[in-house]
Amino acid sequence: MPKIKTHSGAKKRFRTTKSGKVKRKQAGLRHQHHVKTTKVKRHLRAGAYADKTNEQNIKELIPYK
Secondary structure, eight states: OOOOOOOHHHHHHOEEOTTSOEEEEOSOOSSOTTTSOHHHHHHHHSEEEOOHHHHHHHHHHSTTO
8 A cells, every 4th residue: 555645734833633633823913913902912822732623634634643
C-alpha cells in the first residue's frame, strides 16, 4: 500500500493529543484588536479542541500525526 499524502494546510493548523482529540487555535485574533477587550484577546490566545463532528475528517487529512 502506498503512503497517504498529508494535507499541507491541515498539518499546520491541527495537532492530535494522546487521547485522540484534535487541538486547534482559536479564531478571531488576526485583526481589529482595538475593538476587542484585553480579556477577550487573552482568552483567544489559548488553544481549543475541534468539534467532535469534524474530528474524523481532520484525522483523515493528517493520518501520521
